[in-house]
Amino acid sequence: MNHIVVLGDINLDVLASVPSPLPANGEVRTSVRVEAGGSAASFSRVAATLGEAVGFIGCVGDDLVGEILVESLKRSGVIPHVQRFPTISGTIVSLNRDGGKTMLCSRGANDRIDPSFIDEKWFDGADHLHISGYAFLSDSQRAAARRAIMIAQAREMSISVDPPPANLISIYGVKRFLDGIGRARIIFPNLEEGRIVTGEESPEAIVDSLNILFPIGALTLGREGSIAWDGKERSLNHAEEISGVDPTGAGDAFAAGFIVSYLKDGDVDQANREGMAVAHNHLLQRARIT
Numbered sequence: 571m572n573h574i575v576v577l578g579d580i581n582l583d584v585l586a587s588v589p590s591p592l593p594a595n596g597e598v599r600t601s602v603r604v605e606a607g608g609s610a611a612s613f614s615r616v617a618a619t620l621g622e623a624v625g626f627i628g629c630v631g632d633d634l635v636g637e638i639l640v641e642s643l644k645r646s647g648v649i650p651h652v653q654r655f656p657t658i659s660g661t662i663v664s665l666n667r668d669g670g671k672t673m674l675c676s677r678g679a680n681d682r683i684d685p686s687f688i689d690e691k692w693f694d695g696a697d698h699l700h701i702s703g704y705a706f707l708s709d710s711q712r713a714a715a716r717r718a719i720m721i722a723q724a725r726e727m728s729i730s731v732d733p734p735p736a737n738l739i740s741i742y743g744v745k746r747f748l749d750g751i752g753r754a755r756i757i758f759p760n761l762e763e764g765r766i767v768t769g770e771e772s773p774e775a776i777v778d779s780l781n782i783l784f785p786i787g788a789l790t791l792g793r794e795g796s797i798a799w800d801g802k803e804r805s806l807n808h809a810e811e812i813s814g815v816d817p818t819g820a821g822d823a824f825a826a827g828f829i830v831s832y833l834k835d836g837d838v839d840q841a842n843r844e845g846m847a848v849a850h851n852h853l854l855q856r857a858r859i860t
Contacts, residue, residue: 578610578702581660606642610702616826730756798842
């Protein structure tokens, strides 16, 4: 068993299928699903269910949502190092439609975490630090991430980052974002994030460019699967298609499966296959409940 520390967002996810067209006024019946989410918290829950010792560092509000989110960590076997702040907890509304997905984000307490809240004892015996890329876009979360990275480096832990959406990276600034995550060894962008970060178009060119900055990682391609790398080694894995399911959280599940596998034996091909299998199972479970 490895010990993983995770820092970043924890949110309530509201997943809605949006019929088209929507009326200007009135009510529309559709499918709405609510679950515990947040990029970093989702990674934590999955890694814990895969048998790892996981500690999550984040911030929730003093509302009912905050109580639900902390309980969701405990139920998954995650040790919550959660700061409570007198505000609302983070919430994401994911609007799924035929042409794609739009996410409405209320960051709430996620932006209120105090770096001084982080206790170095939480890192004792830890092997790996995983940080949600959202943390680098917020002043307080960025300061908390830097403190976590400093502690992890002092303990010679490996560090991974899962980037935020491409449009947010573009607004924040690509160079500024890359400078902020430069101490990570492992990265998990999707295709659009890879394109904005590297300026390349093809998956192969994106991977080659990312490999210069990050020695290990995986580029997720949705229904096309994923390309992972470890130095010059490449691993292509195809995905089994599941249609009609909101993919929110699948990338976090992939990253968790990849890291848990890679920490065991350093086999990037096996880690890529495990990551895809865990993401596939995540979508299957959602399809059964929908």
